[in-house]
Amino acid sequence: MRHLSLLLSLLALGACAKADPCADTGIAKDQALFASQNFVKRELKAPGSAEFPTRFDAEGVSVITMVQCEFSVRAWADAQNSFGALIRTSYWARVRANGSDYTLLSLDITD
Structure with a gap:
């Protein structure tokens, strides 16, 4: 019984360790922001010079x-x-979040 309790505790802890990429949380929003930045970098003339906001609530x-x-x-x-x-x-x-990967559905860039 003691081992079962320990096992269930470890499983619950492991489930909490990974953020759900589909959740309406600050972590998920930051991940979506960072993913969008990677897609934008591909379109810039000088991607190495790019500076982006670091938080979804900036x-x-x-x-x-x-x-x-x-x-x-x-x-x-x-x-x-x-x-x-x-x-x-x-x-x-x-x-769109696909686990830890993101797919670009649309991108509109204005100067």
Whole structure:
């Protein structure tokens, strides 16, 4: 009985250790924000110069939990353009969580 109790405790602890990527929590929203940033980097002229907000609740950032593990992300990136000038680019992305991976559903980038 004692071993069963210990086993159940360990299983419960393991289940809590991983964040549900589909949950409406700060951790899930931050993960969706970071995933969207990776998709945006692919579109920038100088992705190495990019600076992004670090939290889903930062100024100018909105992460909304949609249905079926989808997130709507509105955020920005400060990055160099082709002339080397640092500009702020706003974007809207819709991403879907697939375990620890994310799929880009749509991306709209404006300068």
